[in-house]
Amino acid sequence: MLEGILVEGLIYGIMALGVFITFRILDFPDLSVDGTFPMGAAIMASGITSGLPPMVALLIAFIGGYIAGMVTAIIHNRLKVPSLLAGILTMTMLWSVNIRILGNKANLPLLRVETMLSRYLDGWGSLLPREWSLLVYFLIVALLIKFLLDYFFKTDLGLTMGAMGQNEQMIIAQGINPRTLKILGVGLSNGLVATSGAFAAQYQGFADVNLGQGIVVTGLAMVMMGEFLLKSNKIGWLTLRVIIGAILYKAIMYFGRFYGYYINLTPNDLRLITGLLIIGALAFTKLKGSPKWKGKLSSTFKSFSKTGGTQ
Amino acid sequence: MIGLNDIEMVFGQGTSDENHVLNNLSLKINKGDFITIIGSNGAGKSTLFNVISGKYSPSFGQVFFNGADVTPFAEYKRAKWVGRIFQDPLLGTAGNMSLEHNMVITHKKGFKGLRVSLNRENREFFKKELVQLDMNLENRLKDNVGNLSGGQRQALTLLMTVLSRPELLLLDEHTAALDPKNASKVLELTDKFISQYKLTAMMVTHNMQQAIDYGNRLLMLDGGEVIFDVSGEMKKNLTVEALVKKFHEIRKTSFKSDEALLT
Numbered sequence: 001m002l003e004g005i006l007v008e009g010l011i012y013g014i015m016a017l018g019v020f021i022t023f024r025i026l027d028f029p030d031l032s033v034d035g036t037f038p039m040g041a042a043i044m045a046s047g048i049t050s051g052l053p054p055m056v057a058l059l060i061a062f063i064g065g066y067i068a069g070m071v072t073a074i075i076h077n078r079l080k081v082p083s084l085l086a087g088i089l090t091m092t093m094l095w096s097v098n099i100r101i102l103g104n105k106a107n108l109p110l111l112r113v114e115t116m117l118s119r120y121l122d123g124w125g126s127l128l129p130r131e132w133s134l135l136v137y138f139l140i141v142a143l144l145i146k147f148l149l150d151y152f153f154k155t156d157l158g159l160t161m162g163a164m165g166q167n168e169q170m171i172i173a174q175g176i177n178p179r180t181l182k183i184l185g186v187g188l189s190n191g192l193v194a195t196s197g198a199f200a201a202q203y204q205g206f207a208d209v210n211l212g213q214g215i216v217v218t219g220l221a222m223v224m225m226g227e228f229l230l231k232s233n234k235i236g237w238l239t240l241r242v243i244i245g246a247i248l249y250k251a252i253m254y255f256g257r258f259y260g261y262y263i264n265l266t267p268n269d270l271r272l273i274t275g276l277l278i279i280g281a282l283a284f285t286k287l288k289g290s291p292k293w294k295g296k297l298s299s300t301f302k303s304f305s306k307t308g309g310t311q
Numbered sequence: 312m313i314g315l316n317d318i319e320m321v322f323g324q325g326t327s328d329e330n331h332v333l334n335n336l337s338l339k340i341n342k343g344d345f346i347t348i349i350g351s352n353g354a355g356k357s358t359l360f361n362v363i364s365g366k367y368s369p370s371f372g373q374v375f376f377n378g379a380d381v382t383p384f385a386e387y388k389r390a391k392w393v394g395r396i397f398q399d400p401l402l403g404t405a406g407n408m409s410l411e412h413n414m415v416i417t418h419k420k421g422f423k424g425l426r427v428s429l430n431r432e433n434r435e436f437f438k439k440e441l442v443q444l445d446m447n448l449e450n451r452l453k454d455n456v457g458n459l460s461g462g463q464r465q466a467l468t469l470l471m472t473v474l475s476r477p478e479l480l481l482l483d484e485h486t487a488a489l490d491p492k493n494a495s496k497v498l499e500l501t502d503k504f505i506s507q508y509k510l511t512a513m514m515v516t517h518n519m520q521q522a523i524d525y526g527n528r529l530l531m532l533d534g535g536e537v538i539f540d541v542s543g544e545m546k547k548n549l550t551v552e553a554l555v556k557k558f559h560e561i562r563k564t565s566f567k568s569d570e571a572l573l574t
Contacts, residue, residue, distance in 0.1 A: 156423035159412050163405040170405060173472075175391040175420040233407055233455060 003131035005254050009247030010138040011203055012222065014145055015196035016246045017239060019219030021189040024238075025153070027165040030186055031087030032072040033193050033219060035094025036065040037212035040194025042101040045108040045207035054116040058198050065194025068094060069187040077179040091212075098209045107208040115202040134203075141199070145192065146239045152188075153235045161185050193219075214271055221274050222246040224281040252277070313340040313363070313479055313511070318372035320358050320535070332358045333369070334535040340479070344542075345505050346513045347522035349554075350532030356515045359532070360481050363513075365389040376478070391420050394477030396468055396485040403468030406457035410448065410467070411437060413456050417471035444470060444500065462493025466500055473504045480505065482514040498525070519551045533562060 015037060022030040040061040047057030068090055075086040102108045117125075117134070125133035152158045164171040164181050171178050193215075201207040226245025230237055253274075257267050265273075320333035332355045340346065350356050361367040363374060365386035373382045376392055396403060404413050414437045415429050434452060441449040444466045448459075456464060465485060472480065482501065486494035502525055505512050516522050522529055529546050531539035531554070538561050541549065 151427075152425070154429070155425045155427050156415060157425055159408070160416055160423045163408060163413070163416050166405040166407055167402065169397075169402050170416070172387045173390050173395060173403070174417060175387055176422055177385075177387045180422070233409075 001254070003135045005251045006247055007131065007134050007138050007203070009250040010135075010142040010243065011196060011199045012218065012250065013142050013196075013243040013246035014199065015193045015215065016219045016222035016226075016242050017145065017149060018189040018192035018196070019216060020223045020239070020242045021149075021192070022186055023220060023223060025162050025165050026182065026185045026189075028073075028076075028083045028182060028186055029087070030069070030072060030083055030189065031216050032068055032090040032094070032186075032190055033087075033216040034212045034214070035091035035098070036068045036190040036193045037197040037200075037215045038098050038207070038209055039068060039094055039101065039212075040065050040197030041201035041207035041211050042098045042108070042197075042209070043194070044198035044201045045110055046101055046103060048110070048113055048115060049108065054114070054119065054202075058116065058195065061194045061198040062191045065197075066187040066191035068194070069190030070183050072190070073179075073183040073186040077182060095209060102207060102209060106210070107206055109206045110202065111205060117202045138199070142243055145195075146243060149239055150236050157184075214274070217271075217274055217278065218249070221277050221281075222249045224278060225249050228281065228284075249274075249277075312342055312375075312377060314338070314375040315363070316373045316375065318359075318362055318369045318374070320355070320362060320367065321370040324370065332535050333362065336372075336536060338530075338537060340511060340513070342511055343509055344511050344513075344528055345526035346528045346530055347526040348513060348515045348530045348532060349517070349519060349522045354532040355535040356532055357483060358535075360395065360483050360513070360515065363479070364393050364395050364481060392478040393481060394472040394475065394479070395481040396465070396472055396483065398484045398487050400461045400465040400468065400488060403471070404456045404464055406455065408456060409453050410441075410456055410459075411452040413467070414440075414471060414474075418474050420475045440470060440474065441467075443503075460493070462489050462497060465489060465493070465497050469497060469500055469504065473508060473510065476508055476510070478511060480510050480512040482512060484515050484517065487517060501525075519554055523549045523551065523554070531558065533558070538562065 015033070019030075019033060022028045022033075043061040043064050044054075044057050047060060048054050052060075072083070072086045072090040075081060075089060076083050079086075099106060117137070120137055121130060121133060125137065127133065128136065153162060160171060160174070160176060161181050161184070164178050164185075168178050171181065197207075197211065200211065222245045223242055224245070225248050226241035226243075229244060229248070230241040232238060232241075253270055256265060256270055256273055260266070260269065315336060315338040318333050318336040319331070322328075322330045322332060332353075336355075336359070348356055348359075358367065362369050365374075365381070365384055365388070368382065373380050375381065376389070381389055405416075411429060411434060415433070416423070418433075418437070437452065438449040441452075444463075446463050446466060448463065448467065451459075456467065459467065465488075469485070485501070486497050489497060498521065501512075501514070504510065512526075514522075514526065523546070527546065528540070528542035529549065530537050539554075539557055
């Protein structure tokens with residue numbers, strides 16, 4: 001049970017890292033995630049069933065997600081529509097694309113096909129019980145991605161992306177086109193989400209076009225739960241807490257699913273709970289930011305700008 | 312050298328709210344000029360800066376940089392030559408990032424690659440530069456910029472802007488949101504950097520005395536036109552009273568209730 005929660009948390013944590021990039025670093029609320037997650041799953045499934053090496057299929061899934069994310073950013077840049085609308089457009093179009101990728105089917109089972117996981121479980125993974133060796137596997141994958149991201153956000157390009165999310169004018173002033181950064185960043189985010197979808201498909205043993213329904217909200221809940229646990233502005237902690245948040249979220253959902261029937265909960269209520277979790281997190285952050293809580297610091301700041309205004 | 316050629320800026324063209332903010336404005340800015348700009352609200356000072364920096368593209372007319380027509384260039388492209396500081400100290404820095412990360416982003420202009428350029432050598436360089444501000448910021452490289460005061464933040468913005476030695480520095484009332492002590496400190500630093508690095512600069516101010524005390528050239532804007540352009544000895548000998556009188560002479564009206572101008 002514990003291993004299952006951890007494994008699922010790690011797989012979906014990769015997706016949550018993608019959501020974290022758009023929502024928290026780029027300040028570009030992006031809903032294409034609902035389409036790119038099943039897209040990653042679809043590319044993986046149809047890739048390996050048609051005989052591609054699993055690693056190649058995974059790479060194509062990442063690139064596919066990246067391109068889809070770029071499309072969202074380009075719609076936003078060129079047509080000057082809000083990022084939310086651009087994301088919804090991409091997400092909607094991807095539903096059709098994903099069915100095409102799955103070969104005009106809504107789902108594709110991966111039974112009796114060699115996946116990255118089955119290959120691993122037959123090899124090194126056979127040393128441990130199945131669930132535990134999967135845990136080792138996904139711990140390595142998730143941490144590898146986490147550390148690569150940490151490195152990326154320490155490079156000059158990564159720092160510039162972080163600054164753009166806070167202050168676009170500052171980036172323009174540096175002679176950098178914020179549109180280019182958005183295309184690169186939203187692409188990266190959706191590339192990660194598709195990668196997560198590709199692993200999810202292998203873990204669950206099938207790809208389904210509806211796999212992504214509500215995934216962006218799940219990702220956001222994971223990001224927010226992580227923010228509860230740790231306070232920092234160091235990128236290493238920020239990405240770590242996203243993964244921990246994902247595991248925590250999966251744990252809550254697990255208990256909701258297995259013990260919820262005591263209070264008459266069904267699995268269909270889990271989305272309601274997800275939404276309530278986010279609302280609770282938002283309300284808590286707002287309360288914490290209110291003047292009553294912030295106290296002295298904010299009041300001195302206000303008087304500060306007042307003197308400046310009358311000068 | 313920077314030139315503005317017959318700039319017209321019309322907002323809401325063809326509507327009943329049509330508003331001519333800049334009218335046939337032509338201007339030559341010589342290398343090394345430090346121009347102070349005064350004018351009442353709505354005179355077109357900010358619009359002028361927006362046209363120069365490329366935030367707005369003018370309805371008519373051209374903008375020249377060193378002889379090249381840059382009118383169609385977007386703001387981010389012109390930013391390679393133009394540094395601009397706003398009234399709001401928050402606009403120049405990223406508050407949730409550390410001082411050193413802010414400086415990595417701003418110490419060289421242009422698109423950044425996948426290099427990690429924050430190393431010991433660069434840190435030493437940043438420290439050496441920060442010492443000039445005399446605000447003890449050189450010991451706070453790891454601090455979030457959001458933790459600095461408004462004055463410190465604006466001084467940092469100033470330093471980061473001049474670090475790339477822009478060909479033109481636009482100062483848009485950059486001390487107006489600070490308390491008097493910090494404002495004069497930032498203004499002093501501005502003057503120091505401009506003469507130290509021989510920068511070309513334009514500074515909008517609401518304070519006539521400041522406009523007279525700083526720079527080598529003074530422009531008075533009204534109704535979208537330059538109505539008074541003075542430099543050299545004549546500017547040095549200006550007084551606030553003389554400026555106000557001059558305005559009356561030219562416009563045959565008094566300043567539009569803008570008492571702030573007289574401080």
